[in-house]
Amino acid sequence: MIHFENVGLRYGMGPEILKDLTFTIPKGSFQFLTGPSGAGKTTLLRLMFLSLKPTRGLIRSFERDISRIPVTELPMLRRRIGIVFQDFRLLDHLTTYENVALPLRVRGKEEASYRKDVIELLKWVGLGERINVLPPVLSGGEKQRTAIARALIDRPEVLLADEPTGNVDPPMARRLLNLFLELNRLGTAVVIATHDLGLMDQVNARRMILTDGRLDLYE
Numbered sequence: 001m002i003h004f005e006n007v008g009l010r011y012g013m014g015p016e017i018l019k020d021l022t023f024t025i026p027k028g029s030f031q032f033l034t035g036p037s038g039a040g041k042t043t044l045l046r047l048m049f050l051s052l053k054p055t056r057g058l059i060r061s062f063e064r065d066i067s068r069i070p071v072t073e074l075p076m077l078r079r080r081i082g083i084v085f086q087d088f089r090l091l092d093h094l095t096t097y098e099n100v101a102l103p104l105r106v107r108g109k110e111e112a113s114y115r116k117d118v119i120e121l122l123k124w125v126g127l128g129e130r131i132n133v134l135p136p137v138l139s140g141g142e143k144q145r146t147a148i149a150r151a152l153i154d155r156p157e158v159l160l161a162d163e164p165t166g167n168v169d170p171p172m173a174r175r176l177l178n179l180f181l182e183l184n185r186l187g188t189a190v191v192i193a194t195h196d197l198g199l200m201d202q203v204n205a206r207r208m209i210l211t212d213g214r215l216d217l218y219e
Contacts, residue, residue, distance in 0.1 A: 001026065003059070004022055004024075005022050006021070006058070007054045008056045016055070017213055019214050020057075021057070021215050022215075025189050026189065028187050029189045030203065031190070031205055034207060037195075039212065045083065047059065048061075049078060049083050050066060050078055050081070051078075062077060062080060079154070080157045081157070081159075083151055083159075083160045084147050084161040090143060092135045095131065095132050095133060096127055096132070096146050097118055100121065103150065104118075104154060122149055125176065126172060127142060140167040145176070155188065161192045162193045164176060164192060165199060180192065
């Protein structure tokens, strides 16, 4: 689904933030991305999401070299990737339900075709009573779960999640992990960036450890 070959990234004339990254995210795979704060995990997820371009090296997304893709075509590729940002990026003027349904609305789907699915997913992440609430009223954990539900609602081929359990208690963290695992069983490739060793210990999955801009893989 995603392939990096000798990828490096720097901002301006500064030092390289990411160095010589070579790895593949296979179809239907599950992996954790971990490493110390400031190692570049969020930047790496942004490269996978195609919101950044590398300074050097090759990135292939769904078998296409992103350096050869017209800018106008990138949004179509991004629709195949779900992402959960650390800062949630919810729209404050939309309700919880409307935020989660937004990717489907953008694709032109009729509400009758997805309303039941949105409500069921919100109930599953513990937000069944918060469907009509606006984001400013939600707690940090509730915003996190709304962002996760939005990323999952369109059954992405790849899911990228940046610290998706960082604002929830341990029982909800396990529940969300089970949701990611179920999505993976249905065929979605999953990459979870996390510092939570306890979370990672619950799953026998590949660990991608980013340190000082370099990546080590442990199967």
